[in-house]
Amino acid sequence: MKILGIESSCDDTAAAVVEDGRKVLSNIVASQVKEHIVYGGVVPEIASRLHAEAISGVVKEALDKAGCTLADIDAIAVTYAPGLIGALLVGVNFAKGLAFSAHKPLIPVHHLRGHIAANYVCFDRLEPPFLCLVVSGGHSHIVLLEDYTRFKIIGKTRDDAAGECLDKAARSMGLPYPGGLNLDKAAAGGNDSAFSFPHPRVDGAPYDFSFSGLKTSVLNLMHNAAQKGEQLNHKDLGASFLRAVTDCLCENTFKAAKDFNVKKIVLAGGVSANSVLRKKMQEGASLNGYELYFPQLQYCGDNAAMVAAQGYYEYLAGNLASLSLNAYATLPIDEVIGKSSL
Numbered sequence: 001m002k003i004l005g006i007e008s009s010c011d012d013t014a015a016a017v018v019e020d021g022r023k024v025l026s027n028i029v030a031s032q033v034k035e036h037i038v039y040g041g042v043v044p045e046i047a048s049r050l051h052a053e054a055i056s057g058v059v060k061e062a063l064d065k066a067g068c069t070l071a072d073i074d075a076i077a078v079t080y081a082p083g084l085i086g087a088l089l090v091g092v093n094f095a096k097g098l099a100f101s102a103h104k105p106l107i108p109v110h111h112l113r114g115h116i117a118a119n120y121v122c123f124d125r126l127e128p129p130f131l132c133l134v135v136s137g138g139h140s141h142i143v144l145l146e147d148y149t150r151f152k153i154i155g156k157t158r159d160d161a162a163g164e165c166l167d168k169a170a171r172s173m174g175l176p177y178p179g180g181l182n183l184d185k186a187a188a189g190g191n192d193s194a195f196s197f198p199h200p201r202v203d204g205a206p207y208d209f210s211f212s213g214l215k216t217s218v219l220n221l222m223h224n225a226a227q228k229g230e231q232l233n234h235k236d237l238g239a240s241f242l243r244a245v246t247d248c249l250c251e252n253t254f255k256a257a258k259d260f261n262v263k264k265i266v267l268a269g270g271v272s273a274n275s276v277l278r279k280k281m282q283e284g285a286s287l288n289g290y291e292l293y294f295p296q297l298q299y300c301g302d303n304a305a306m307v308a309a310q311g312y313y314e315y316l317a318g319n320l321a322s323l324s325l326n327a328y329a330t331l332p333i334d335e336v337i338g339k340s341s342l
Helices: 033-039 044-065 085-102 111-117 162-172 179-186 212-227 234-259 275-288 305-316
Strands: 002-007 012-019 023-031 075-081 106-110 130-135 140-147 150-156 264-268 291-293
Touching: 002 044, 002 085, 002 305, 012 044, 012 305, 023 044, 033 044, 044 085, 075 085, 075 111, 075 305, 085 106, 106 111, 106 305, 111 130, 111 140, 111 264, 111 305, 130 234, 140 234, 150 234, 162 179, 162 212, 162 234, 179 234, 212 234, 234 264, 234 275, 264 275, 275 291
Parallel strands: 002 075, 075 106, 130 264, 264 291
Antiparallel strands: 002 012, 012 023, 130 140, 140 150
């Protein structure tokens, strides 16, 4: 079964063709980094306009590279939540029009479910149940997958996401957008014990995260140094900050895996590309006897192969949408919009 996936939740316009939820026939991504870098972050209105300009060409390129025509596609999957509402609407409306004109089933895909599914195209034999740490610029979740379309939230951030925390710290250090990626590079080889940062915990919720205090801590440190005319070693500062953030992520994830007696752990989302997080997860998994999976770097960020992969399993579960499908800026990963309203 060949599924055309479409993704436009933030600043990447993407389309892909995936066969049977595992085999990637094409995966095209049009990045907007050059347009947003001058602003130090994504400007929603600009992102929406650029999606509208790029989406038709990106979909055509995905079909061409896969050696397919629209007639060869069995269904169309699209990210409908969560994300920037204007950006989402571009992808959703394009997918609805395409599905209607080509008489194809329309599959709604939750963005975070898609990030988890990126692992399916990298590991043929990976199957639920497993525990997944989903970390991105807007989300930090520990999720228990009981099946391909049944998700249980074990822990989540109470305030900022880990990716947002890294981006803000990077911007304050003068690093260009995208901050998290450039912070990872700038901190390589730094002394991660040079600066001490808190490891916030949430009382009564051992698997939840809180990154706002950690973000404030690094900002205050830099502001105080600037007021005193002191120069901070940004390589050491970045390494120390990354250590604090990744320690929180790893500690909660491994605690959840132990408490829920899970032996397989999966990493997903844009921050899953972070070299420090990947290394610590590998070390912890090896030490505690867990199977660990994380996507290839090309599938960590937003892409449509992950949307098409999850779309396959949503299709098998009967989660199809009508042409009344709408986009949603926020939507929990474990929430399924009633089929009657799709």
